[in-house]
Amino acid sequence: MNSIKDKVIVITGASSGLGEATARLLATKGARLVLAARRLERLQQLAADIIKAGGQAIAVKTDVSNRSEVDNLIKTAQKQFAAVDVLFANAGIMPQAPLYKVQVDEWDNMIDVNIKGVLYSIAAVLPIMRERRAGHIINMSSVAGLKVASGRATVYSATKFAVKAISEGLREEVAEEGIRVTCLYPGAIQTELVNSINDKESRAAVQAFYDSYGNISADAVARAVVYALEQPTDVAINDISIRPSRQV
Numbered sequence: 322m323n324s325i326k327d328k329v330i331v332i333t334g335a336s337s338g339l340g341e342a343t344a345r346l347l348a349t350k351g352a353r354l355v356l357a358a359r360r361l362e363r364l365q366q367l368a369a370d371i372i373k374a375g376g377q378a379i380a381v382k383t384d385v386s387n388r389s390e391v392d393n394l395i396k397t398a399q400k401q402f403a404a405v406d407v408l409f410a411n412a413g414i415m416p417q418a419p420l421y422k423v424q425v426d427e428w429d430n431m432i433d434v435n436i437k438g439v440l441y442s443i444a445a446v447l448p449i450m451r452e453r454r455a456g457h458i459i460n461m462s463s464v465a466g467l468k469v470a471s472g473r474a475t476v477y478s479a480t481k482f483a484v485k486a487i488s489e490g491l492r493e494e495v496a497e498e499g500i501r502v503t504c505l506y507p508g509a510i511q512t513e514l515v516n517s518i519n520d521k522e523s524r525a526a527v528q529a530f531y532d533s534y535g536n537i538s539a540d541a542v543a544r545a546v547v548y549a550l551e552q553p554t555d556v557a558i559n560d561i562s563i564r565p566s567r568q569v
């Protein structure tokens with residue numbers, strides 16, 4: 322088993338939901354965490370909780386759609402911990418609405434955060450990992466990155482299909498360089514993600530969708546990340562989908 326202890330793990334979107342749950346679980350396993358998102362106070366509170374419990378964490382205010390902020394995030398991680406072992410490119414938004422409502426600004430935002438944010442994060446860590454011939458990149462897609470589920474999730478799905486493609490292409494490029502790539506495909510897990518939906522009807526429909534499957538814990542995703550990280554270095558877990566048992 323590969324130990325998570327002392328691994329330097331950068332998590333984008335760590336201020337709530339799946340990223341926060343993953344940070345909390347990894348902290349109990351001795352990871353050194355670099356927590357990134359835009360809401361600095363939430364990150365600082367999380368880092369304080371982790372440190373109080375005996376763990377190690379720093380908070381770095383980062384907008385993943387801004388390349389220089391992402392570069393700064395990784396530089397800060399290196400300065401603080403002298404390494405970056407794992408990137409969890411998790412930050413994402415889901416302002417769903419039917420295409421006919423032409424919410425072009427929201428399309429741009431989703432592309433900037435969900436696709437470019439992942440690419441900027443990869444761009445910042447890849448040279449470091451290639452030089453060390455070691456590392457693990459975990460990207461956040463969705464079941465919406467496997468099938469287009471509704472008439473209001475088209476652009477969101479497109480961004481998550483892109484994350485799948487990026488993960489697969491990256492895996493093929495770096496497999497022989499000691500870098501492992503994992504892509505996660507969660508189903509409905511109640512988090513603050515619905516808050517990013519401005520279209521009233523879409524928000525109600527998504528909320529009803531979540532409610533219909535009960536409320537599985539964000540820990541389900543955290544445990545999947547631990548599973549991928551704890552494999553021996555000659556074993557790569559490439560794709561994991563996690564959803565409520567009753568979700569079709």
Ligand code: NDP
Pocket residue numbers: 333334335336337338339340357358359360361363383384385386411412413414415434461462463464506507508509510511512513514515
């Ligand atoms: P949350 O809304 O709880 O978390 C989203 C995180 O992304 C927050 O920490 C938010 O922090 C961060 N974020 C948003 N925009 C930016 C930005 N521009 N720069 C940096 N960070 C940003 O939702 P989840 O935890 O559910 O979502 C996490 C990921 O999981 C997303 O990629 C989502 O698409 C994916 N996912 C979620 C599913 C679910 O059912 N919950 C299912 C499948 C995939 P802040 O606002 O502070 O910047």
